Structures are given as structure tokens and as C-alpha cells.
Amino acid sequence: MPEVVHKSWSPISWKEKPVxxxxxxxxxxxxEQCYEMLKDxxxxxxxxEIDALKxxxxxxxxxxGFLLQGGDCAESFDATKAPKIVNMVKVLLQMSFILIHEMGIPVLRVGRIAGQYAKPRSNDFEMVDGEEIHNYRxxxxxxxxxxxxxxxxxxxxLIEGYHKAGLTLNFLRALSEEGFADLHHPEQWELDFMRNNEYYAEYEEMVSSITKAVKFVEAIAPDTFTTLQKVDFYTSHEALNLYYDSAQTRPVPRKPGHYNLSAHMVWLGNRTRELDGAHVEYFKGINNPVGIKIGPPxxxxxxxxxxETLNPTHEKGKIVLITRFGKDLIEEQLPGLIQAVRREGFPVVWSSDPMHGNTFSTGGGIKTRNFDDxxxxxxxxxxIHRSEGSYLGGVHLELTGDNVTECVGGAKGLEENELNRxxxxxxxxxxxxxxxLEMAFLVAREWKNSRG
Known part of the structure; x- marks a missing residue:
């Protein structure tokens, strides 16, 4: 593994920078007491696991291959419950199932889960009933x-977040290791309210195709393949609260450098990527693969x-560039970025976050996104990646396995007046x-179109 010695770096050197x-x-x-407790x-x-992901x-x-990164905008401690976790794993598995079937390449699953408990805010405070209180973060x-x-x-x-993440991870590992994703029984992945979707028949046909393929493989090789029963599933979160992430950052035996052992991958947000800031100072010293959100401004x-600061050795698998321009700015701003990164020879994974640049509020003040956008x-x-001779290798989505009404549009045509449901x-x-699932079908088709 390439190693760069940051002589002045430590897991807490970020405290000397503007945060x-x-x-x-x-x-x-x-x-400080909670921080020390979390360190131990x-x-x-x-x-x-981190090196395998990289x-x-x-x-x-x-x-x-292709990266599918998705999950909650911000996890809730109260949602650390089996049905919520199962539904999230189901939807990510089914999406990857669709992508693999349609694209014919390996799909890497990385959840925004088991640590995505903090969110950036534009303002520290808000007014509620005439009183100024802290914004929810x-x-x-x-x-x-x-x-x-x-x-x-x-x-x-911070301590409660660690324990909730641990409970979630333990359950995730049990599901992935003990046959929850067994390709002998893909029909178990279904959730009932998919039946009314226009893609249900196509999904059912894919399930049948996979089942036949598994039976064929086992007919010519009777030994059970464990790879048909288990899947790799990695976790990620935005490393926003540096007390939480630095407390779990440490050296490991017989390997150089430090690892953030609270997640397999962490990302740098659009509001915390200043070169002289605390978050960049922290990120430059960890061995984990890291995401960088890039959007206006x-x-x-x-x-x-x-x-260059985060990956001076140009190590492959280290940087995931997650672009989030919005539908109206992407054609103007993405091509120049691709050209510049290619000119410098940076070996990045390009991923598209089509969610964050397309948020708006309804006339009634409800924050939403339009599926068509x-x-x-x-x-x-x-x-754009195809025209620039580049490879778009992933998508980054905020999603849930539950039947919520938060984004308008899609095959079912959710309207603004239905959001409160x-x-x-x-x-x-x-x-x-x-x-x-509809997004997975459409992403797969766009991927195939981009390959010619």
C-alpha cells in the first residue's frame, strides 16, 4: 500500500484548523470524557474489510464494475429496528440484482447506514414559536x-451513535452471512407494494432467469457455492462530526497509517471541503477510501x-468523486471537471449524486424532489462521461426500503398533494x-446506452 508520511498529522490534528x-x-x-470513552x-x-473495498x-x-451507494439521508436512532434495516437491505439488494442482470458486471453495494447520523446545516439556529433554538443536525x-x-x-x-451503529452492523452481517441474499430464493427479496409497479413483470422475469441460472450451475457443479448465498455489503457515512470519526481512528497491527474503523468508507461534504479546513486535515491522514462531494459552488x-492532498500517491480506489450539480447545471459544469481530472491523471471513481442538486419546496413548504429531475x-x-471518453462508475442515492411519500413522480405518479400521506x-x-427499483432499471439502461 502506498504510504505518505504526514509528519504533523494525528487523528486530532484537525483541531488546529478552522472547523x-x-x-x-x-x-x-x-x-472530552465522551470522546475518550469512544476511543476505548x-x-x-x-x-x-476497508482494504477489500478499496x-x-x-x-x-x-x-x-459499478458502485451502488445508497441509504437514508440521516439515520434516526429510533429507526434502529429490524424491519427498517431489513427493508433497506432488501431494496439495495434488489437494485443491485437488477443492475447485475441488466449490465452484466459486478456491482459494489455501499450503504449510507450504521453511522449516517449527522447532517450539515446552513444555519446554526432557527426560530420556532418565537424562540431561537439550535437547528437539528x-x-x-x-x-x-x-x-x-x-x-x-x-x-x-456520540456514545449512543456508536452503539446504534454497532447493533445495525451486527444485524447487517448476520443477514449477509446467513443466506438472506441467497440467490436460490430471490423471490424472498420482494416487498408487497412492488406488485403495482409497471416494472413488476420485468422484475419477475429476471427472478425466474436467475433461478434457472442457479439451477443450471448446480446441475453441472453439485457442490453448493457460498457465493450464491452471501453478498458483500459495506457501510459509509459523511464524516461530519469529527469527534465521532477521529475517536474511532487508529493504527492497526502490521499496517502503516491510520484507519477510520467506524465505517468502510467516509465522504467529505460539499460544505466541508476547504483545503485549509479541519475536515480536509482529518481526511488526508486516513487509509479508508473517501468520497468527495463536488457541486456548485x-x-x-x-x-x-x-x-492531490487526499491522494498524493495516486492510489487507485482511494477517491470517489461524487458529483451533484443538478439537472440545470450539469451540462455546463461537469465536462470541464472531467477534462481537468483526466489531464492530471487522477485515478478516481466517478459517481453521480442526482439527488442533492434537485431539491425544492412545494407551495406548502414541503421539501421534495422530482423523480424526473x-x-x-x-x-x-x-x-457527458461518454462524450468525454470517461467512465461513470456509480450512483449515490438517498433512498429507503419503506413505502414513504417524499419524492414526487415516478411510474406511480406521486403528486405534491400526496406527500403528507x-x-x-x-x-x-x-x-x-x-x-x-424503477431508478435501478433506468440507471442500467442509461449505462448500456453509454457503452454503445
Whole structure:
């Protein structure tokens, strides 16, 4: 593994830099106590898993595979329940199942799960019933309820977040290791409300095709293949609360450098990628593969310096560039970025986040996204990469396996007046189960179109 020695770097050297999107904790002594407690807790993931993910991302950077990264906008502690986790795993498995069947290449599954508990905010405070209170920044920092006391940043939530992530990871591993994704029984992945979707017949045909293929393989090779029963599933989150992430960052035996052992992959947000900022200082010292969200406003030269700072050895599989321009700006801004990255020879994985640049509020003040806008950005991203001789190797989606009503449009034609029917998200609107599977079909088709 390439190694660059950052002589002045440590897991807490970020404290010497300007820090954004981190609230002022009123009790600094309690914060330090929670930080020290978190440092002593066992890691949530292993360095071997992290290195395996990086190797698979390296393959994708060469055009050999596709990254499906998706999950909740912001996980809730209260949603750490078996049905929620099962539904999330189901939808990601089914989406990957569709992509593999349609594209014929390996699909890498990375969930926004088991750690996606913090969210950036434009303002530190908001007015509620005439009172100024802290903005909700995710369960890792404060509570969603509007009482001022619940909104005060609470260091104990760092510990609770660790335990919730651990419970989620334990269940994820049990599901993936013990046959939940067994290709002998793909019909078990179905959720009932898919039946009314226009793609259901096509999905059912794919299930039948997979089942026949499995039976054929076993007929000529009777030994059971464990690869037909188990899947690899990796976790990721935005490393926003640096107390949480740096506490779980440590060296491991017989390997150089430090690993963030709270997740397999972490990403740098669009609001925290300043070259002289605390988050970049932290990110430059970890061995994990890292994502970089790139969207307006941004400068190409600064982005190139950022990639060089985080990956000075040009290690394959290290950087995932997650572009989020919005349907109206992508054709203007993405081509120049692709050209500049290629000119510098950076071996990045290109991924499209078509969600964050396409958010709007209805006349009634409900935050939503239009499915047509989302797929329009996906189509543009594939077309631009093809015209530039580049490879779009992934998508980054906010989604859920539940039957929520948060994004309008899709095959079922969800209207704005239906959003209140089952609007659950505390932050950004997510694709529901049917919209997610429809997105998988459409992404696969755009991928095939981009390959000629």
C-alpha cells in the first residue's frame, strides 16, 4: 500500500484548523470524557474489510464494475429496528440484482447506514414559536423535537451513535452471512407494494432467469457455492462530526497509517471541503477510501488540489468523486471537471449524486424532489462521461426500503398533494421502494446506452 508520511498529522490534528458544521458543545468537559470513552471502544469494522473495498473500487476506476451507494439521508436512532434495516437491505439488494442482470458486471453495494447520523446545516439556529433554538443536525448531535433543551448538542449522543451503529452492523452481517441474499430464493427479496409497479413483470422475469441460472450451475457443479448465498455489503457515512470519526481512528497491527474503523468508507461534504479546513486535515491522514462531494459552488483548480492532498500517491480506489450539480447545471459544469481530472491523471471513481442538486419546496413548504429531475441528471451524467471518453462508475442515492411519500413522480405518479400521506424524513426527501427499483432499471439502461 502506498504510504505518505504526514509528519504533523494525528487523528486530532484537525483541531488546529478552522472547523465548520460542528456545533459548540456547551459542556466541553463532558465532550472530552465522551470522546475518550469512544476511543476505548472496539472498532466497528476491520482494516481488512476497508482494504477489500478499496481494491474493488480500484477495479471500478478501471471500468470493471459499478458502485451502488445508497441509504437514508440521516439515520434516526429510533429507526434502529429490524424491519427498517431489513427493508433497506432488501431494496439495495434488489437494485443491485437488477443492475447485475441488466449490465452484466459486478456491482459494489455501499450503504449510507450504521453511522449516517449527522447532517450539515446552513444555519446554526432557527426560530420556532418565537424562540431561537439550535437547528437539528442529526441524532448524533441533538434531538429532532423542537423543544430547546432537546436541541442542545449532547456529547452522550456520540456514545449512543456508536452503539446504534454497532447493533445495525451486527444485524447487517448476520443477514449477509446467513443466506438472506441467497440467490436460490430471490423471490424472498420482494416487498408487497412492488406488485403495482409497471416494472413488476420485468422484475419477475429476471427472478425466474436467475433461478434457472442457479439451477443450471448446480446441475453441472453439485457442490453448493457460498457465493450464491452471501453478498458483500459495506457501510459509509459523511464524516461530519469529527469527534465521532477521529475517536474511532487508529493504527492497526502490521499496517502503516491510520484507519477510520467506524465505517468502510467516509465522504467529505460539499460544505466541508476547504483545503485549509479541519475536515480536509482529518481526511488526508486516513487509509479508508473517501468520497468527495463536488457541486456548485466549486473551483476546478481547488478540486484538483484537494484530490492531490487526499491522494498524493495516486492510489487507485482511494477517491470517489461524487458529483451533484443538478439537472440545470450539469451540462455546463461537469465536462470541464472531467477534462481537468483526466489531464492530471487522477485515478478516481466517478459517481453521480442526482439527488442533492434537485431539491425544492412545494407551495406548502414541503421539501421534495422530482423523480424526473433526478433521472434527467443521471442521463446527462452518463452522456457527458461518454462524450468525454470517461467512465461513470456509480450512483449515490438517498433512498429507503419503506413505502414513504417524499419524492414526487415516478411510474406511480406521486403528486405534491400526496406527500403528507407518509412523509417520514427528518432531513432530505428519499426515493421510496418502488421509485428506487424503477431508478435501478433506468440507471442500467442509461449505462448500456453509454457503452454503445
Amino acid at each position: 465548520k458544521q460542528l456545533p459548540d458543545y456547551p459542556d466541553q468537559k463532558e465532550l 471502544l472496539p472498532p466497528l469494522v476491520t482494516s481488512w 481494491n474493488k473500487l480500484a477495479d471500478i476506476s478501471d471500468g470493471n 442529526g441524532d448524533l448531535i441533538n434531538g429532532f423535537e423542537s423543544e430547546s433543551g432537546i436541541r442542545i448538542p449532547d456529547p452522550q449522543r 466549486f473551483e476546478i483548480d481547488e478540486t484538483l488540489k484537494l484530490i 433526478i433521472i434527467r441528471e443521471v442521463r446527462s451524467a452518463f452522456a 407518509n412523509y417520514e424524513t427528518f432531513c432530505d426527501p428519499r426515493l421510496n421502494y418502488e421509485q428506487s
